[in-house]
Amino acid sequence: MFNIVIFGPPGAGKGTQSFRIATRYQLKHISTGEILREEIRKGSNLGVSAAQYMERGELVPDEMLIEILRRLIEENRYINGFVFDGYPRTLIQAEVLDEVMVKEGICINLVLSLEVNEEELVARLSKRAEDQFRSDDRPEVIHQRLITYHKQTAPLLDYFKKQGKLVSVMGIGSIDDISEKLYNEIDTAYP
Numbered sequence: 048m049f050n051i052v053i054f055g056p057p058g059a060g061k062g063t064q065s066f067r068i069a070t071r072y073q074l075k076h077i078s079t080g081e082i083l084r085e086e087i088r089k090g091s092n093l094g095v096s097a098a099q100y101m102e103r104g105e106l107v108p109d110e111m112l113i114e115i116l117r118r119l120i121e122e123n124r125y126i127n128g129f130v131f132d133g134y135p136r137t138l139i140q141a142e143v144l145d146e147v148m149v150k151e152g153i154c155i156n157l158v159l160s161l162e163v164n165e166e167e168l169v170a171r172l173s174k175r176a177e178d179q180f181r182s183d184d185r186p187e188v189i190h191q192r193l194i195t196y197h198k199q200t201a202p203l204l205d206y207f208k209k210q211g212k213l214v215s216v217m218g219i220g221s222i223d224d225i226s227e228k229l230y231n232e233i234d235t236a237y238p
């Protein structure tokens with residue numbers, strides 16, 4: 048198995064690039080944001096409680112995410128690997144991911160961090176608000192999501208760096224060019 052984390056702030060292009068990587072390398076794409084939005088659409092208990100946090104631009108509590116993650120890893124034992132998109136977002140989530148993976152005899156092999164400046168992130172998220180309706184792409188929520196990222200998620204860069212798994216890639220330019228850079232890093236790490 049080859050497991051990748053696509054890391055970056057909201058608007059960095061994690062979803063787009065994760066989808067492309069998953070297709071190219073036949074990996075399972077796990078977007079925790081998508082999973083939560085699906086729960087909201089279904090009107091499940093999980094969806095109802097997650098929505099309150101998501102609409103405010105805050106993180107959904109770790110326990111809820113950890114539960115989803117454990118189930119997904121256990122249910123997908125016989126695949127080529129995972130592309131994690133939007134998980135982990137806190138140190139606890141990262142530690143649990145490592146712990147669950149070790150139990151399964153696997154690990155995160157590579158963390159690709161998409162680097163995009165703040166101005167570009169805000170522009171992209173505001174544009175997305177016009178193109179596809181996402182209730183958390185409103186200006187005040189965008190601002191809060193970026194604050195949440197800096198406070199709770201960005202510190203994970205250090206965690207991955209210490210593990211020697213972190214590779215940063217400039218996330219600005221054409222979608223194809225960024226994908227090429229990511230593919231190169233994957234091919235280097237996993238020839």
Ligand code: AMP
Nearest residue numbers: 079080100101105106107112133134136
């Ligand atoms: P995303 O689609 O990845 O931008 O996620 C949308 C929202 O879902 C985030 O702003 C969070 O409120 C919530 N969310 C997604 N993934 C996680 C996670 N790993 N931990 C906590 N909250 C999450």
